Every structure is written in structure tokens, then in C-alpha cells.
Amino acid sequence: MRRSIALAESPTAPHYGQRQAKQAQAPRSTLELFRHLRHACITIFHPEDENREVLTQQLHRIGCQTVALWPPVAELPAQTELVIFLLDAQASAKKKLPWLTPESAIPLIGVLDYENPTTLETATALGCHGMLVRPLQAKGLLSTLILTMHHCQQLKTLRKRNQRLEEKLQAAGEISAAQAMLAHARGISATEAYKVLREQAMLKRVTVEDIARALLQTDGLLSNPAKPR
Known part of the structure; x- marks a missing residue:
């Protein structure tokens, strides 16, 4: 060469x-x-x-x-x-x-x-x-x-702008799903459920998206327990 x-x-x-x-x-x-x-x-x-x-x-x-x-x-x-x-x-x-x-x-x-x-x-x-x-x-x-x-x-x-928009859309979907799950579990409105998510986020010093994601992951683990071998 x-x-x-x-x-x-x-x-x-x-x-x-x-x-x-x-x-x-x-x-x-x-x-x-x-x-x-x-x-x-x-x-x-x-x-x-x-x-x-x-x-x-x-x-x-x-x-x-x-x-x-x-x-x-x-x-x-x-x-x-x-x-x-x-x-x-x-x-x-x-x-x-x-x-x-x-x-x-x-x-x-x-x-x-x-x-x-x-x-x-x-x-x-x-x-x-x-x-x-x-x-x-x-x-x-x-x-x-x-x-x-x-x-x-x-x-x-x-x-970068498109990536941020995609991340925001994904986060919004996760928050909405977590709201619905929390509202159903506690018998409260979606607005009250969001307040709970926000309070937990402030308490743990993380974002609302992080709390919503963790809640959905926990629900997924409880809904799909590992099968005994």
C-alpha cells in the first residue's frame, strides 16, 4: 500500500x-x-x-x-x-x-x-x-x-433533537402506563396517581420517568414469576 x-x-x-x-x-x-x-x-x-x-x-x-x-x-x-x-x-x-x-x-x-x-x-x-x-x-x-x-x-x-423527542415520547408512555396501573391498584384518579409518582420522585431525588419505569418493571416481575424448575 x-x-x-x-x-x-x-x-x-x-x-x-x-x-x-x-x-x-x-x-x-x-x-x-x-x-x-x-x-x-x-x-x-x-x-x-x-x-x-x-x-x-x-x-x-x-x-x-x-x-x-x-x-x-x-x-x-x-x-x-x-x-x-x-x-x-x-x-x-x-x-x-x-x-x-x-x-x-x-x-x-x-x-x-x-x-x-x-x-x-x-x-x-x-x-x-x-x-x-x-x-x-x-x-x-x-x-x-x-x-x-x-x-x-x-x-x-x-x-440529537429527534433522539430527545423519541426519549420524551417513550417516557410519556411509561408515565401514562404507570399512572393507570397505580390508579387501578389504589382506586384513585390518574391525576392523583401522577402526584404520587411525583412525590416519590422528589423523595428519592430521581425523575418521574425513573419512578414510572421502576414501577412498571416491578409489576412485570410480579406478573411473570419465574417458573420452578
């Missing part, structure tokens, strides 16, 4: 996950994305040729650190914060690469030889957040990088 590694002279960037965790609470502005990009470590999976030379030179001008490799490897360099990779005719085989997925937390930019519905469909299916077309040029690269990072950030925000 041939490898070519080029590192720009800039301060060592902290690990991607650590840097992103600090910024996860609120979307970053374009200026913040640009400042972040100037010290980001970018991994490039592209054969050593004029296209890669143009790409690495422009990234160095921006201030990025770059690691250039070919062919692609399964494990990304530890500090990778964005990946640019050649999306060639054998791109479908790259689906086995663990970092190449629509759920990727790292921004992905695919490099195409030409644009058509098939290649674009492949790029989106693989999880690309942005695209470049060969022959690569310095012009427009910065815009692509910023928009790609913004797109990836927006997707992560939406996923």
Missing part, C-alpha cells in the same frame, strides 16, 4: 470528538467555522497526482493540517476532523469503511470525476456532506469546506 503524508505547520489540533463536544450545545457561525477550519486536521484519500497537489497546497494556505493517503484505510488518523476522498467507479466497495456512513460525525467530501445522477446518488448514499469535481481547483474550496462543515453540524443537531 502506497502512502504519502504531508503535514502543514500549524498548532496541533485537539481530538475531533473533544473539540466538537464543547461546541455541541449551539450551532457555530460561519466565522467560528472558519476559525476552527484554520487549525483542523484533514485526511485526504486520493492518489498522488496534480489534483491532490492542488488540494493540499490550498488547504495549507488556509492553515489546515493534512494527512494524504492512498488507498483508503479503515481507521482514520486520530486527529481527523474532516475527510476528503476520491469517489471512483468502485465507490460501492467503500461502504465497508467504518467512517464512510450517513451517520458519520465527521464531515465527508467526495471527489468526483463527473456529475450525473448515478454518481450523485452514490455520494449521498455513502453519506457525503459535500462534493468536489476533478480537475480540482483552489477556487471554491474554502466555500465547499465551510458549507460541508455546516451541513454536517446541522444533521447532528437534527439527530
Whole structure:
């Protein structure tokens, strides 16, 4: 396997996950994305040729650190914060690469030889957040990088929001079921049953959801006793 590694002279960037965790609470502005990009470590999976030379030179001008490799490897360099990779005719085989997925937390930019519905469909299916077309040029690269990072950030925000909504819906269902069970067992109203759950939560310093879940689990154990062997 041939490898070519080029590192720009800039301060060592902290690990991607650590840097992103600090910024996860609120979307970053374009200026913040640009400042972040100037010290980001970018991994490039592209054969050593004029296209890669143009790409690495422009990234160095921006201030990025770059690691250039070919062919692609399964494990990304530890500090990778964005990946640019050649999306060639054998791109479908790259689906086995663990970092190449629509759920990727790292921004992905695919490099195409030409644009058509098939290649674009492949790029989106693989999880690309942005695209470049060969022959690569310095012009427009910065815009692509910023928009790609913004797109990836927006997707992560939406996923987290959806996850929170799903958790809330599940918790609401558990509370409702616990209310009904408690109301039936004690002969009280649903409102009174909820007050009991809330009082127990405050007493034990846990959430109402935790009390409801524990109550349902206890009822499940009592309703399905283990059979003697």
C-alpha cells in the first residue's frame, strides 16, 4: 500500500470528538467555522497526482493540517476532523469503511470525476456532506469546506433533537402506563396517581420517568414469576 503524508505547520489540533463536544450545545457561525477550519486536521484519500497537489497546497494556505493517503484505510488518523476522498467507479466497495456512513460525525467530501445522477446518488448514499469535481481547483474550496462543515453540524443537531423527542415520547408512555396501573391498584384518579409518582420522585431525588419505569418493571416481575424448575 502506497502512502504519502504531508503535514502543514500549524498548532496541533485537539481530538475531533473533544473539540466538537464543547461546541455541541449551539450551532457555530460561519466565522467560528472558519476559525476552527484554520487549525483542523484533514485526511485526504486520493492518489498522488496534480489534483491532490492542488488540494493540499490550498488547504495549507488556509492553515489546515493534512494527512494524504492512498488507498483508503479503515481507521482514520486520530486527529481527523474532516475527510476528503476520491469517489471512483468502485465507490460501492467503500461502504465497508467504518467512517464512510450517513451517520458519520465527521464531515465527508467526495471527489468526483463527473456529475450525473448515478454518481450523485452514490455520494449521498455513502453519506457525503459535500462534493468536489476533478480537475480540482483552489477556487471554491474554502466555500465547499465551510458549507460541508455546516451541513454536517446541522444533521447532528437534527439527530440529537429527534433522539430527545423519541426519549420524551417513550417516557410519556411509561408515565401514562404507570399512572393507570397505580390508579387501578389504589382506586384513585390518574391525576392523583401522577402526584404520587411525583412525590416519590422528589423523595428519592430521581425523575418521574425513573419512578414510572421502576414501577412498571416491578409489576412485570410480579406478573411473570419465574417458573420452578
